[in-house]
Amino acid sequence: MKVPQIRLESTTAQIGLQTRNAINNIQQPKADLSIEQPKAELSIKTTRSKLTIDQSQARADVDLKSIAKRKEEFAQKGYQDLLAGIARRAQEGVELMKIENGGNPIASQAKQNSQKPRKEFGLGFIPSAGSVKVQYDPAKVDIDIKQNKPKIDVKVNKPIYEYEAGGVDVTLERRNELKIDFEMIDIKA
Template sequence: MQTPQIQIRSQFAQIQMQTLPSRQEIQQPKAQLSIEQPKADLSISRIPSKLTIDQTQAWEDMGLMHVFRSNEIFAQNGRQGLLEGISRRAQQGDELMRIENGGNPIVSQANANGYDSMKQIGIKFIPSHNSVKISYQPTEVQIDVKQNEPNITVQPQKPIHNYEPGSIDISMKQYAELEIDFVV
């Protein structure tokens, strides 16, 4: 006897995929930049130097002086001489008042008043040392600098972004099949 046979043939399903990749472009434009540097403010002020030479004392030492100054000196010398004369006469009057104490005041006063005093001998420098007065005030310079900050202007640019998304196409390349046969 013959038994029937079953024959089965199958075919798997197959899918196919087609991909289109995504595309992305990014561009970054440069920022617009502006820099301006103002000049610094500079001010210079100065007090000029000053040289002072006073030779009044040197001229007076040489006997060459202003008439008012010479009158003043002569008046001082006259007053000094007057005071010395008054003092000498008062002292000699006191000595004569005390003649009874001994001594010989009349002879000593006659000798003192009758002869000039001895002159001092020495070297006198004309004009005298340090008679010319010199003073110097140096120049004073004041420098003021005010720096000015730079003016910076920045204008950023937004990036340019282009994006195309990718895609996937999925389709059936082959459908599944199942064939069953009975063979007797």
């Protein structure tokens, strides 16, 4: 006897998955840095030193006098000698006026005018101690420094950030199928 037989053949669906990873890119540019150091300002002021040596007294002690000093001394000595001469002559005149009082004024005056005065001699240091006068004013130095601070300029650069999202692509690689067949089978009873 022949019996119908149903044959079922199925194929499952097949899914394909393709993934893309996310891309994350971060770059940090260096900061822009500028440093400038201005020079310090330096000011130096100097007052010269002064040395004064006065040796006029020492030169006078060793008889090395200037012409002006000699003229002044000679004029002064001449004036003193003139006054002394006038005083001596006046005194001699008074003595001669009073000749009647006795004595011998003419002989004593002649004797006095004919004798030279005695020279005096004394020891001394030539030039005398302390005759050279020295005065020294030291130099003065004023130093002024103005310090200039450095000029620092910083520009911060922001990070460069790039992001590309990942994803999943789903595809149907194979469809599902169902095949149905009918066949007659002989069965022996």
